[in-house]
Amino acid sequence: MSDIVLRVEDVWKSFGDLQVLRGISFDVAESEVKVIFGPSGSGKSTLLRCINYLDPPDKGEIYLRGKRLGDPDTDINKIRSRIGFVFQHFNLFAHLKAIDNVAIGPEKVLGLSKEEARERAMRALKHVKMDKWADHYPAQLSGGQQQRVGIARALAMETDVILFDEPTSALDPELIGEVLQTMLDIAKEGTTMVVVTHEMGFARSVADEMIFIDGGVIVERGTPHHFFTSPESERVQQFLHKLDELYGQTRDERRTIAERDQE
Amino acid sequence: MQGPDIPRLFAVIMERGVPAALQITFFGLGLGLLAGLSLALMRVYGTAPMRTFAELYEKTLRGIPVLVLIYIFTFGVPGLFWFVDPLSRPIVGAYVALGIRSAAYQSQIFRGAILSVGEGQVLAARSLGMTNFQAQVYIVLPQAFKIALPAWSNEYAVVIKDSSFASDVGVFEILKVSLNITASDPRLWLPAMLVVTLIYFIFTYPVTRYFGKKGGGMAQVGREIVWQ
Amino acid sequence: MMSSPASPSIGPLGIEEWVGELAAGLGMTLYLYFTALIIGFALGLLLALARQYGGRISSRIATGYIDLIRGTPLLAQLFLIYTMPYSLNAWLSPDGPPVINTRWSFQLLGLTYLNFPILASIVALGLNSAAYQAEYMRGAMASLGTGQVLAAQSLGMTKHEIFRYVIIPQAFRRMIPSWSNEASYLPKYTVIATFVSVEDLFGKAKLVVARTFLALETYILVGVVYLILITIIARILDKLYEKTKIPGL
Numbered sequence: 043m044s045d046i047v048l049r050v051e052d053v054w055k056s057f058g059d060l061q062v063l064r065g066i067s068f069d070v071a072e073s074e075v076k077v078i079f080g081p082s083g084s085g086k087s088t089l090l091r092c093i094n095y096l097d098p099p100d101k102g103e104i105y106l107r108g109k110r111l112g113d114p115d116t117d118i119n120k121i122r123s124r125i126g127f128v129f130q131h132f133n134l135f136a137h138l139k140a141i142d143n144v145a146i147g148p149e150k151v152l153g154l155s156k157e158e159a160r161e162r163a164m165r166a167l168k169h170v171k172m173d174k175w176a177d178h179y180p181a182q183l184s185g186g187q188q189q190r191v192g193i194a195r196a197l198a199m200e201t202d203v204i205l206f207d208e209p210t211s212a213l214d215p216e217l218i219g220e221v222l223q224t225m226l227d228i229a230k231e232g233t234t235m236v237v238v239t240h241e242m243g244f245a246r247s248v249a250d251e252m253i254f255i256d257g258g259v260i261v262e263r264g265t266p267h268h269f270f271t272s273p274e275s276e277r278v279q280q281f282l283h284k285l286d287e288l289y290g291q292t293r294d295e296r297r298t299i300a301e302r303d304q305e
Numbered sequence: 306m307q308g309p310d311i312p313r314l315f316a317v318i319m320e321r322g323v324p325a326a327l328q329i330t331f332f333g334l335g336l337g338l339l340a341g342l343s344l345a346l347m348r349v350y351g352t353a354p355m356r357t358f359a360e361l362y363e364k365t366l367r368g369i370p371v372l373v374l375i376y377i378f379t380f381g382v383p384g385l386f387w388f389v390d391p392l393s394r395p396i397v398g399a400y401v402a403l404g405i406r407s408a409a410y411q412s413q414i415f416r417g418a419i420l421s422v423g424e425g426q427v428l429a430a431r432s433l434g435m436t437n438f439q440a441q442v443y444i445v446l447p448q449a450f451k452i453a454l455p456a457w458s459n460e461y462a463v464v465i466k467d468s469s470f471a472s473d474v475g476v477f478e479i480l481k482v483s484l485n486i487t488a489s490d491p492r493l494w495l496p497a498m499l500v501v502t503l504i505y506f507i508f509t510y511p512v513t514r515y516f517g518k519k520g521g522g523m524a525q526v527g528r529e530i531v532w533q
Numbered sequence: 534m535m536s537s538p539a540s541p542s543i544g545p546l547g548i549e550e551w552v553g554e555l556a557a558g559l560g561m562t563l564y565l566y567f568t569a570l571i572i573g574f575a576l577g578l579l580l581a582l583a584r585q586y587g588g589r590i591s592s593r594i595a596t597g598y599i600d601l602i603r604g605t606p607l608l609a610q611l612f613l614i615y616t617m618p619y620s621l622n623a624w625l626s627p628d629g630p631p632v633i634n635t636r637w638s639f640q641l642l643g644l645t646y647l648n649f650p651i652l653a654s655i656v657a658l659g660l661n662s663a664a665y666q667a668e669y670m671r672g673a674m675a676s677l678g679t680g681q682v683l684a685a686q687s688l689g690m691t692k693h694e695i696f697r698y699v700i701i702p703q704a705f706r707r708m709i710p711s712w713s714n715e716a717s718y719l720p721k722y723t724v725i726a727t728f729v730s731v732e733d734l735f736g737k738a739k740l741v742v743a744r745t746f747l748a749l750e751t752y753i754l755v756g757v758v759y760l761i762l763i764t765i766i767a768r769i770l771d772k773l774y775e776k777t778k779i780p781g782l
């Protein structure tokens with residue numbers, strides 16, 4: 043198949059005695075949005091770091107557009123410049139303004155001129171509606187704004203795929219919406235995305251496929267419709283139920299507080 | 306013969322003593338910066354043997370009085386600096402002694418500063434496709450230098466103050482010229498020492514005061530760096 | 534006076550017969566260290582309290598003292614103290630007998646434990662160390678925050694009781710890690726005593742070199758002795774910290 047952007051093939055990873063990933067495989071097609079979820083410690087972050095070889099897998103292969111990352115003659119830095127990464131804690135460069143955070147990759151890694159890089163960065167910031175904040179340092183931005191800059195930083199590299207590692211889980215509830223909206227926008231524009239998240243609303247509206255991971259293996263996979271109507275395994279049912287309790291409850295509370303405020 | 310007076314003492318200190326003290330400080334700090342930064346990088350990113358080496362280096366150089374080091378590099382190995390003019394050998398010995406000692410402290414300063422930049426930003430840089438070297442040059446070190454500034458200004462004060470030890474090996478720095486020029490007139494000893502103290506204060510206090518206030522992850526209250 | 538060595542070399546270093554001398558020097562070094570540390574501790578505590586909890590004037594004075602000491606070399610401070618009586622004598626009685634006697638000495642079991650150079654060294658080291666110790670103590674006091682003081686006040690404690698029962702016990706524990714820095718820094722700086730001809734460890738080393746010309750061996754040996762001394766002190770302080778640690782503090 044020619045429209046496979048990313049292929050994850052039987053990936054294993056352990057840290058010392060701890061076997062974190064035990065043979066994970068899936069493909070991501072052009073413009074596909076893949077949502078990965080599962081309990082804490084199940085290896086989701088590890089999987090994403092294996093995909094761009096920040097943590098090389100012990101066994102198994104990753105292919106980006108057919109190119110094997112583990113090949114001795116693959117320039118891993120070149121490959122990484124074609125895989126975007128959005129972090130749970132944003133990881134913005136603290137000494138750089140928003141615009142320079144976004145421009146530094148195109149300039150130093152892709153070799154664009156300073157002007158070209160800044161232009162491209164500005165476009166990316168506009169894309170996430172952060173152009174007005176271009177001259178602010180990360181410390182001057184809210185969590186939601188920082189994460190949008192983090193997304194712009196990935197967008198500006200014009201990568202083949204962007205990996206998101208729980209991009210909203212470090213945010214205050216009232217800031218989650220703006221980041222999810224940005225992600226929805228770029229998903230609808232056809233960006234290829236692999237998203238680790240527990241925001242089931244997001245999954246429901248844009249995921250092409252959802253993958254549930256537990257204990258380092260894929261327990262169940264399917265469309266959002268499948269997961270929200272007839273999940274097969276008990277573990278998935280329990281997990282979704284728990285999510286509902288946690289997030290559903292807080293959402294109700296949020297609503298009541300909002301209603302109270304209106305009175 | 307006319308005895309020296311305070312204005313003349315002041316003039317001689319400024320002409321001979323201060324330049325020598327600043328020279329020692331400049332080269333001592335510079336050598337300490339190069340070696341200290343390398344040690345810090347070894348400790349943070351190096352292999353296990355490199356880390357052990359850097360740690361051992363720090364422990365050793367921090368445990369020996371700087372005067373002993375100065376003696377080792379001057380009288381201990383007399384021919385060590387055969388390539389410099391014999392008259393300058395003591396001052397070169399002082400640069401090296403203060404420099405390799407300062408390296409041990411600067412290594413600590415930079416290690417802490419590098420660590421406080423945080424792994425997340427390095428990961429982000431690597432995920433953009435930067436090489437390790439690029440991540441250091443563009444992301445980690447610019448921030449580390451800024452974070453290290455207060456502690457580094459303290460280290461500057463330590464080195465310039467300790468340059469006074471070089472007086473014991475015949476370097477005509479501030480203390481030595483003052484003691485020499487007033488040697489024959491005990492009445493001037495005390496005033497001379499007041500002048501000396503004042504001059505050092507002028508060279509340290511404004512610097513530590515200014516840079517000490519520039520925030521950062523470190524407090525530099527003492528003779529050496531303290532992490533909070 | 535020491536007799537010159539009978540045989541040129543009796544061991545690998547060639548300075549083995551001078552071990553007794555060096556040991557006496559080490560004794561002097563330790564003596565300078567502990568007296569200065571204690572003086573510095575007492576004065577440092579006063580300075581810290583004055584700076585952190587004192588009135589405007591006393592906190593200004595404490596701050597000024599600390600800044601002055603930290604901004605100038607210990608060696609200059611020593612010479613300031615050491616030259617004082619000589620200068621005063623020269624001014625007050627240029628030709629007559631000295632007004633201030635600098636030639637006294639106290640001995641015990643044949644060892645000089647106090648004379649003017651030793652006194653000047655101890656005073657210089659103590660006054661200097663006080664400024665650094667004060668800053669470490671103040672750091673520990675400042676880190677307590679105001680919440681506990683407010684709580685103590687709300688219990689009806691007096692200022693004195695708050696110091697005694699709330700601030701000082703916690704500050705002492707908190708300051709151990711940073712204070713350890715000063716405690717293991719000070720031994721190295723006792724070498725300043727050599728400058729006023731006190732025969733501390735380094736002074737003895739210079740003596741040995743003058744007799745044997747084995748400069749490198751002697752200075753390295755002495756360097757190692759300082760290193761061991763400081764390592765031991767750091768170990769002891771680590772133990773002390775572990776012993777007095779309070780969870781969450």
Ligand SMILES: Nc1ncnc2c1ncn2[C@@H]1O[C@H](COP(=O)(O)OP(=O)(O)OP(=O)(O)O)[C@@H](O)[C@H]1O
Nearest residue numbers: 057060062080081082083084085086087088089208
């Ligand atoms: N560098 C590492 N060294 C050792 N253990 C690690 C490392 N990285 C992750 N682990 C361990 O691997 C397991 C999986 O971690 P991972 O971060 O991938 O989980 P996760 O699914 O992302 O969890 P969360 O939802 O909490 O983010 C955890 O037990 C973690 O402690």
Ligand SMILES: [Mg+2]
Nearest residue numbers: 086087088208
């Ligand atoms: Mg994770």
